[in-house]
Amino acid sequence: MKLTIRNLSKTYSNGVKALQDVSLDIPTGMYGLLGPNGAGKSTLMRTLATLQDADSGTVTLGDINVLTDKEVVRRTLGYLPQEFGVYPRVSAIEMLDHLAVLKGISGKDRKEVVGALLQRVNLWEHRKKAVSSYSGGMRQRFGIAQALLGDPQLIIVDEPTAGLDPGERNRFYNLLSEIGENVIVILSTHIVEDVKELCPNMAIINGGQVLYAGTPDAALVQLHGRVWKKSINKSELDAIQVLYGKNLISNKLIAGKPVIHIISDDDPGNEFLPTEAGLEEVFFSKINQTV
Numbered sequence: 001m002k003l004t005i006r007n008l009s010k011t012y013s014n015g016v017k018a019l020q021d022v023s024l025d026i027p028t029g030m031y032g033l034l035g036p037n038g039a040g041k042s043t044l045m046r047t048l049a050t051l052q053d054a055d056s057g058t059v060t061l062g063d064i065n066v067l068t069d070k071e072v073v074r075r076t077l078g079y080l081p082q083e084f085g086v087y088p089r090v091s092a093i094e095m096l097d098h099l100a101v102l103k104g105i106s107g108k109d110r111k112e113v114v115g116a117l118l119q120r121v122n123l124w125e126h127r128k129k130a131v132s133s134y135s136g137g138m139r140q141r142f143g144i145a146q147a148l149l150g151d152p153q154l155i156i157v158d159e160p161t162a163g164l165d166p167g168e169r170n171r172f173y174n175l176l177s178e179i180g181e182n183v184i185v186i187l188s189t190h191i192v193e194d195v196k197e198l199c200p201n202m203a204i205i206n207g208g209q210v211l212y213a214g215t216p217d218a219a220l221v222q223l224h225g226r227v228w229k230k231s232i233n234k235s236e237l238d239a240i241q242v243l244y245g246k247n248l249i250s251n252k253l254i255a256g257k258p259v260i261h262i263i264s265d266d267d268p269g270n271e272f273l274p275t276e277a278g279l280e281e282v283f284f285s286k287i288n289q290t291v
Helices: 041-048 070-075 092-102 107-120 136-147 166-179 192-198 216-223 234-247 279-290
Strands: 003-011 017-026 029-034 056-061 077-080 154-158 184-189 201-206 209-214 227-231 248-254 257-263
Touching: 003 041, 017 041, 017 056, 017 201, 017 209, 029 041, 029 192, 041 154, 041 184, 070 077, 077 136, 092 107, 092 136, 107 136, 136 154, 136 166, 166 184, 166 192, 184 192, 192 279, 201 216, 201 279, 209 216, 209 279, 216 279, 234 248, 234 257, 248 279, 257 279
Parallel strands: 029 184, 029 201, 077 154, 154 184
Antiparallel strands: 003 017, 003 056, 201 209, 227 257, 248 257
16 A cells, blocks of 8 residues: 655645645655654644645545545554643553544454553553553553554654653664554654664655655765765854855764764865765755755
């Protein structure tokens, strides 16, 4: 099954163009949607999840018209929003059972389905605890369990690893990778590492526009031999930013000194050294096009 998005646009009443002619082809597997906060990712995710309407464009999931056949889409959709509320004193097993009822899973099968999902996300031992008492990683694993109710063909996860510690993030990576073997999983994030670790296909979005769509490796090839680095003093940073403008794609502190990366087709001189491009450089180079 494939998700096909064509010329999707959305402008809010305040004039913000959240989506501008977005077109993507998303196959089975993990698909990374990478962009800064406010890029339009959540608007796209909410539109795909049938929670809001687009102004124009088309979206199809196999033979399903996502924008008009909303009830059909919801039966084959799993959605983990950036933040989700829970009843404060309800246990995980009760909460998941309640959500299974809402999903239309019959009483005969429901107990087995709920138990199997809690086992799958490694929460069975904590099933009687209130979800509101869970750690961030446990809450996200519960979120994946509810998203898997009904054997969905499309799963949308919005900023799933924000706030997780490294151990919880790794466990979440492993779980998402397993799920993404057989269904479409769209991972919306501003964390480059999430896409690098999980996604064979990706898109970069900013200002509501798709700046890149393809594989991470193909994106890296575009920057091969074009990224240069230099360590500078903090006092030089403002002048460097003026001098290189949009060609300055990143700066980070290493041992207390800024190390800047610029993009240049030719050797820029001035003591810059060539360096291998990573997905972070791809991300910032594309984002700078719309800044």
